[in-house]
Amino acid sequence: MTSVIDRNAFEDLKQMAGADFIDELIDTFLEDAPQLMIQLQAALASNDAESFRRAAHSLKSNAASFGANHLSGLAKELETLGRENKLTEVGGRLRALEEAYQTAARELKGMA
Amino acid sequence: MNSMHEPGRILVVDDNKVNRLLLTHGLEQQGHLVETAENGRQALEKLRAGNFDLILLDIEMPELNGYQTLEACMRDPSLRDMPVIMTSSLDELDSVIKCVEMGAEDYLVKPLNPTLLRARITASLEKKRLRDQQRKLFRTFANDQVADQLLREGFSLGGKYVDASVMFADIRSFTSLSEAREPQEIIELLNNYFALMFDAITGHGGIVNQIEGDGLMAVFGTPIQRADHCEQSVRAALEMLELLKGFNQEQAALNKPQIKIGIGIAAGRMISGYTGTQHHATFTCVGDTVNLASRIEDHTKIAARPILIDRNTREKLDARIEVEALGPVLFKGKSIPVEVFAVKPV
Numbered sequence: 001m002t003s004v005i006d007r008n009a010f011e012d013l014k015q016m017a018g019a020d021f022i023d024e025l026i027d028t029f030l031e032d033a034p035q036l037m038i039q040l041q042a043a044l045a046s047n048d049a050e051s052f053r054r055a056a057h058s059l060k061s062n063a064a065s066f067g068a069n070h071l072s073g074l075a076k077e078l079e080t081l082g083r084e085n086k087l088t089e090v091g092g093r094l095r096a097l098e099e100a101y102q103t104a105a106r107e108l109k110g111m112a
Numbered sequence: 113m114n115s116m117h118e119p120g121r122i123l124v125v126d127d128n129k130v131n132r133l134l135l136t137h138g139l140e141q142q143g144h145l146v147e148t149a150e151n152g153r154q155a156l157e158k159l160r161a162g163n164f165d166l167i168l169l170d171i172e173m174p175e176l177n178g179y180q181t182l183e184a185c186m187r188d189p190s191l192r193d194m195p196v197i198m199t200s201s202l203d204e205l206d207s208v209i210k211c212v213e214m215g216a217e218d219y220l221v222k223p224l225n226p227t228l229l230r231a232r233i234t235a236s237l238e239k240k241r242l243r244d245q246q247r248k249l250f251r252t253f254a255n256d257q258v259a260d261q262l263l264r265e266g267f268s269l270g271g272k273y274v275d276a277s278v279m280f281a282d283i284r285s286f287t288s289l290s291e292a293r294e295p296q297e298i299i300e301l302l303n304n305y306f307a308l309m310f311d312a313i314t315g316h317g318g319i320v321n322q323i324e325g326d327g328l329m330a331v332f333g334t335p336i337q338r339a340d341h342c343e344q345s346v347r348a349a350l351e352m353l354e355l356l357k358g359f360n361q362e363q364a365a366l367n368k369p370q371i372k373i374g375i376g377i378a379a380g381r382m383i384s385g386y387t388g389t390q391h392h393a394t395f396t397c398v399g400d401t402v403n404l405a406s407r408i409e410d411h412t413k414i415a416a417r418p419i420l421i422d423r424n425t426r427e428k429l430d431a432r433i434e435v436e437a438l439g440p441v442l443f444k445g446k447s448i449p450v451e452v453f454a455v456k457p458v
Binding site: 009012013015016017018021024025028029032054057058060061062064065067076 | 127128129130131133134137138141172174201203222223224225226229
């Protein structure tokens with residue numbers, strides 16, 4: 001299985017949080033991220049670009065902190081669409097985001 | 113991973129739970145005390161209630177974003193000196209620059225780099241400590257009114273012309289006094305003496321801006337302008353003599369040395385401002401009026417009068433203050449003689 005987690009970024013995070021705290025931090029991310037994806041879907045359904053942008057922004061930021069760069073990149077694209085009020089162009093990106101999250105989450109669980 | 117640096121009280125402001133947890137835990141590990149807020153409104157409430165040394169402020173937040181929060185901090189005199197470090201993603205750098213221009217101390221890019229985080233926090237806390245020290249130092253020199261004005265308007269180096277009075281005061285024959293006594297006793301004597309002089313000066317709206325050896329310089333009418341600075345400076349001088357009289361009586365009762373002082377005052381236009389660097393500034397006044405006050409103070413030795421003043425000061429005095437004209441005196445470095453007046457002690 002190829003890794004989707006950037007080890008350097010993850011090590012930085014670990015150093016900052018402390019080795020004994022990293023598990024709790026991963027848990028928090030794995031609890032928060034699904035909420036943010038629900039928020040993305042809801043915002044898309046109600047065409048609320050601002051709420052969409054915020055959720056994407058948080059997901060982008062958190063994914064980057066854990067070194068989940070692909071996931072962070074996808075979230076960033078969504079954030080941009082939200083900012084530019086182009087929710088009609090979201091298309092299959094939410095689905096791709098969901099998949100990227102599942103992959104990253106699996107790997108992070110294994111690192112805890 | 114304990115920090116060798118002194119801990120600070122840090123407020124972490126971020127709407128993102130992962131970021132809050134990460135920063136809180138990371139900073140606590142470095143020995144700091146950390147509190148959190150989820151948005152700007154909450155942050156301002158905590159800042160106004162508590163005593164923080166540093167804020168880590170996210171830009172993108174609901175309710176009140178980082179930019180608006182920073183703006184509110186800068187408008188609040190009790191918060192404007194608190195260092196703020198912006199935290200943001202790389203693509204928000206435009207906003208970060210705006211924040212730094214507005215007064216944010218520094219910024220950190222997320223994802224955070226642990227080394228940079230530590231370095232920036234340490235540097236910001238250190239700067240805050242220096243500023244606090246400077247402020248404390250300033251409070252001991254200036255009266256509360258002046259200190260408050262400065263805290264409100266901020267320190268800015270640079271000067272302006274003002275109309276004010278300058279006072280120099282020196283202990284006479286202090287050298288012979290100091291040779292005959294224990295060093296400890298001399299310092300104690302000086303400290304007691306200065307404490308009394310400061311009381312008299314700040315009690316009349318003046319600020320002591322220099323102490324050198326046994327001498328001091330004080331200004332009246334700047335940095336806060338007041339029309340009665342001549343009157344106030346002379347009244348301060350009279351009170352200094354009064355306080356000294358009581359001090360000498362106590363000293364005599366304890367068989368300790370007594371002191372005599374000379375005070376010189378001149379009034380007029382001078383340049384007032386802060387000299388030094390942003391981290392080590394002194395409020396000072398320069399110009400002919402200041403030189404004259406110093407010469408007049410020196411002349412108290414020859415005139416054998418404790419308080420001497422120039423004509424400008426004399427002209428603004430209340431008739432109830434008794435003054436005697438001593439005639440013109442030619443001071444070193446001056447081409448024309450200057451009229452000098454002696455103020456009679458009460």
